[in-house]
Amino acid sequence: MISSKRKSSLSARLASSSSATRKSDVALADIRKSHAATIIAVGAKRSRVIPIAGGDGSGVFGGVEFLRDVALYDRGPASTFSQLGQRIVVIGGGNVAYDISRTVIRQVGHDVSRSALRQANVGQVHLCCLESVEEMPADDIEILEGHEEGVELHPSLGPVEILRTPQGAVRGVVFKRCLRVLDENRRFAPLFDENDLVTIDADTVIWAVGQQTDLSLLSGCKDLEPNERGFLPCDAETLQTTASDVFLAGDIAYGPRLLIDAVASGKKCARSVHAHLSGQQISERQTFVHLNIAGFSREKDYEKIPRTSFPPGDSYGTSTAGRRTPW
Numbered sequence: 436m437i438s439s440k441r442k443s444s445l446s447a448r449l450a451s452s453s454s455a456t457r458k459s460d461v462a463l464a465d466i467r468k469s470h471a472a473t474i475i476a477v478g479a480k481r482s483r484v485i486p487i488a489g490g491d492g493s494g495v496f497g498g499v500e501f502l503r504d505v506a507l508y509d510r511g512p513a514s515t516f517s518q519l520g521q522r523i524v525v526i527g528g529g530n531v532a533y534d535i536s537r538t539v540i541r542q543v544g545h546d547v548s549r550s551a552l553r554q555a556n557v558g559q560v561h562l563c564c565l566e567s568v569e570e571m572p573a574d575d576i577e578i579l580e581g582h583e584e585g586v587e588l589h590p591s592l593g594p595v596e597i598l599r600t601p602q603g604a605v606r607g608v609v610f611k612r613c614l615r616v617l618d619e620n621r622r623f624a625p626l627f628d629e630n631d632l633v634t635i636d637a638d639t640v641i642w643a644v645g646q647q648t649d650l651s652l653l654s655g656c657k658d659l660e661p662n663e664r665g666f667l668p669c670d671a672e673t674l675q676t677t678a679s680d681v682f683l684a685g686d687i688a689y690g691p692r693l694l695i696d697a698v699a700s701g702k703k704c705a706r707s708v709h710a711h712l713s714g715q716q717i718s719e720r721q722t723f724v725h726l727n728i729a730g731f732s733r734e735k736d737y738e739k740i741p742r743t744s745f746p747p748g749d750s751y752g753t754s755t756a757g758r759r760t761p762w
């Protein structure tokens with residue numbers, strides 16, 4: 436959270452969740468009282484989860500939380516990392532799903548003591564997504580490198596239920612065949628074959644179906660109301676929220692995108708706050724740079740050459756494990 440008046444606010448910490456709450460945390464409402472403008476740029480740091488039967492309970496984690504534990508090397512008993520099993524289902528078909536799948540494989544494969552302790556084979560990672568391989572949002576390179584690292588890809592599957600043992604441990608995930616993800620107008624409207632069910636054995640499920648913002652920091656600010664999608668609305672041009680002194684920047688302003696979008700929105704937001712406080716507009720200045728790299732050349736119209744399509748079937752890692760019908 437960056438405020439316009441005080442440099443000290445850069446070090447201000449806000450309570451974003453009960454576990455993160457510290458005595459030194461500063462409430463957003465208090466920051467607003469002592470500042471003329473406040474920018475919230477807390478990102479989208481919480482995994483989105485699809486509410487399905489069996490989803491609540493042990494063995495089911497958010498992908499962003501898992502990556503955070505790995506990045507911070509949090510291996511305490513409560514960490515996602517410590518609770519990871521040996522047969523993992525990652526649900527999602529984007530780059531984040533691949534980040535998670537490949538990270539799982541590396542952790543399981545590289546954690547010698549843990550593997551030895553369990554006398555286990557290297558864990559299996561099954562990546563299941565709604566889209567067909569051609570439609571998957573993940574970059575081609577992620578799919579190919581994920582395959583090289585051992586990620587088993589199961590496209591065109593939508594999650595139905597997480598199966599549990601009588602003791603409550605995860606034992607598998609039931610999926611239904613996804614026949615189509617987008618409708619004729621290219622809107623997200625998945626169509627399923629309810630009778631074509633697939634069960635994939637698993638002891639751990641990790642969600643990678645998107646991120647959402649943690650807006651618990653808004654408590655005490657009645658003039659800041661999230662919309663039905665869980666985002667705090669703001670003006671697309673000024674990034675100003677319904678409260679005139681509060682502005683948004685980055686993923687919290689428009690949902691998860693790319694780093695470069697967050698940087699651009701930060702600049703836009705700074706211009707907007709300046710205008711709000713001073714009444715003076717700063718116009719955007721664009722600089723175009725074209726560098727000729729000596730000795731570098733491509734064949735004519737290189738950018739227009741279509742990408743090579745994927746080879747069919749198992750050669751890029753799709754698996755038929757658990758399938759009832761051929762496809």
Ligand SMILES: Cc1cc2nc3c(=O)[nH]c(=O)nc-3n(C[C@H](O)[C@H](O)[C@H](O)COP(=O)(O)OP(=O)(O)OC[C@H]3O[C@@H](n4cnc5c(N)ncnc54)[C@H](O)[C@@H]3O)c2cc1C
Nearest residue numbers: 449450451476477478479531652685686692693694695697
């Ligand atoms: C797994 C994953 C992989 C990605 N890979 C790429 C990629 O390869 N290339 C790419 O361009 N983009 C990638 N992205 C997207 C990119 O990371 C985001 O779009 C970008 O980081 C958003 O920037 P931001 O400043 O809005 O938020 P963030 O970078 O998320 O930063 C938010 C900051 O706010 C802090 N914060 C959170 N809550 C509070 C609080 N209550 N009080 C105070 N501080 C708080 C956080 O600690 C953090 O420092 C990826 C995202 C994910 C989840």
